[in-house]
Amino acid sequence: MRRVGIGLLLLLLSLNSLAHQPHDHIEHETNHMLMDIIKPADSEISKILKIDYTNQPQQVFHLLSTDTPPAQTIRLSWQLRQSLDGLHLPTPVLVVNGAYEGPVMCLTAAIHGDELNGIEIVRRILHNLEPENLSGTVIGVPIVNLQGFHRSSRYLTDRRDLNRFFPGNPQGSSAARIAHSFFQEIIAHCDFLVDIHTGSALRTNLPQIRGNLYIPEVAAFAHAFGISVILHSEGTEGMLRHAAINAGIPAVTLEAGKSNTLQEPAIQHGVESILTMLDKLGIISNDHSGNLLESVYYRSEWVRADHGGILYGHVKLGEKVIKDMVLGVITDPITNLQSEIISPYDGQIIGMAVDQVVMPGFASFHIGIQDTERKIARMERLPEKQNVEKMTRTLESE
Ligand SMILES: [Zn+2]
Numbered sequence: 001m002r003r004v005g006i007g008l009l010l011l012l013l014s015l016n017s018l019a020h021q022p023h024d025h026i027e028h029e030t031n032h033m034l035m036d037i038i039k040p041a042d043s044e045i046s047k048i049l050k051i052d053y054t055n056q057p058q059q060v061f062h063l064l065s066t067d068t069p070p071a072q073t074i075r076l077s078w079q080l081r082q083s084l085d086g087l088h089l090p091t092p093v094l095v096v097n098g099a100y101e102g103p104v105m106c107l108t109a110a111i112h113g114d115e116l117n118g119i120e121i122v123r124r125i126l127h128n129l130e131p132e133n134l135s136g137t138v139i140g141v142p143i144v145n146l147q148g149f150h151r152s153s154r155y156l157t158d159r160r161d162l163n164r165f166f167p168g169n170p171q172g173s174s175a176a177r178i179a180h181s182f183f184q185e186i187i188a189h190c191d192f193l194v195d196i197h198t199g200s201a202l203r204t205n206l207p208q209i210r211g212n213l214y215i216p217e218v219a220a221f222a223h224a225f226g227i228s229v230i231l232h233s234e235g236t237e238g239m240l241r242h243a244a245i246n247a248g249i250p251a252v253t254l255e256a257g258k259s260n261t262l263q264e265p266a267i268q269h270g271v272e273s274i275l276t277m278l279d280k281l282g283i284i285s286n287d288h289s290g291n292l293l294e295s296v297y298y299r300s301e302w303v304r305a306d307h308g309g310i311l312y313g314h315v316k317l318g319e320k321v322i323k324d325m326v327l328g329v330i331t332d333p334i335t336n337l338q339s340e341i342i343s344p345y346d347g348q349i350i351g352m353a354v355d356q357v358v359m360p361g362f363a364s365f366h367i368g369i370q371d372t373e374r375k376i377a378r379m380e381r382l383p384e385k386q387n388v389e390k391m392t393r394t395l396e397s398e
Contacts, residue, residue: 040220045280048220049250053135053282054101061097061137063189071099071131080181093186094126094140102136102283106190111163111240113148114259118196121270136283141186152260166243183243192221193244193251194274204258205351206317207269211252212245214380221250226276229350231368232298248385295348297368305330305362307339312355319349327365330358345369
């Protein structure tokens with residue numbers, strides 16, 4: 001009976017779509033045009049990102065009062081100017097200056113000190129680049145929040161979240177000063193930024209790129225990674241990538257796995273996707289042309305637990321789900337009563353809670369949802385990139 005019912009429904013739906021075809025067709029055309037802008041072909045990426053390769057020999061690269069000659073790798077350290085010795089440790093900054101001219105690509109990790117996968121991703125990339133075959137410069141900061149890292153904590157010593165303070169303020173709180181110094185001394189020198197994160201210890205994320213896809217440069221950059229999931233997310237005030245965008249620097253977040261642990265599959269996926277991006281932007285050239293089938297989500301929703309108890313997930317990270325599917329079961333350890341968490345959406349699990357004891361309201365499953373209406377909402381312009389001196393003046397006058 002049920003099958004017949006579904007068959008009838010499908011027939012009715014297809015008849016309905018036939019009846020509306022002219023209208024749908026126009027809408028499809030509009031979508032298609034916008035998709036061309038939002039999802040450019042590989043050959044268009046460099047053009048949208050205004051990367052012009054001249055094959056000219058590279059210049060000396062100046063950062064943190066140090067000159068890195070062409071075709072060389074140098075380890076520098078960044079540190080707050082006004083700081084107590086021992087409180088603010090010098091943070092390692094790796095610079096690979098290529099033999100040929102090209103953009104400055106920045107990779108940052110562990111702004112949240114307990115997010116370890118990104119540290120290893122940055123290390124593997126930076127130590128395997130060959131400066132003599134590189135066009136441009138790659139800057140890697142494996143552990144931005146060294147204070148948190150030493151204590152296996154997401155936060156700074158004063159419990160502040162560093163990723164809520166960018167671009168910072170030289171007269172503000174300790175977090176605002178750290179953010180300001182890091183932004184001025186490192187980020188302002190970048191042409192592109194990849195900030196690497198993970199879920200928390202309680203939740204894990206499918207490897208994914210997050211960025212403001214309404215900005216064509218960011219969308220083109222996001223598509224260069226050849227990664228399977230791209231999530232539209234404008235980010236919030238104070239986030240590093242948000243501040244970078246405001247300064248005219250195309251920036252995305254790479255999410256991979258969960259915190260407080262090293263996860264080889266997430267690390268490998270991260271390394272592969274960054275190498276693919278470096279290749280597509282022409283910074284390196286090798287066989288990293290990984291081109292996975294992409295799912296682009298302009299909308300995502302968290303499904304929360306309505307009851308407290310022990311949560312067991314019934315779905316896997318990356319799994320496609322449909323409305324009314326059981327995502328997980330919560331068992332009350334005292335009464336033994338069970339309740340199911342049901343999916344309200346069709347979509348894909350892009351983040352989820354690890355099995356644990358949860359309270360009612362706990363965000364348990366993050367679902368990426370295909371939503372064509374949101375996709376065509378608007379386009380935004382990336383601001384002109386400001387030079388470092390101009391940015392400093394603006395900030396100090398605030
Ligand atoms: Zn994070």
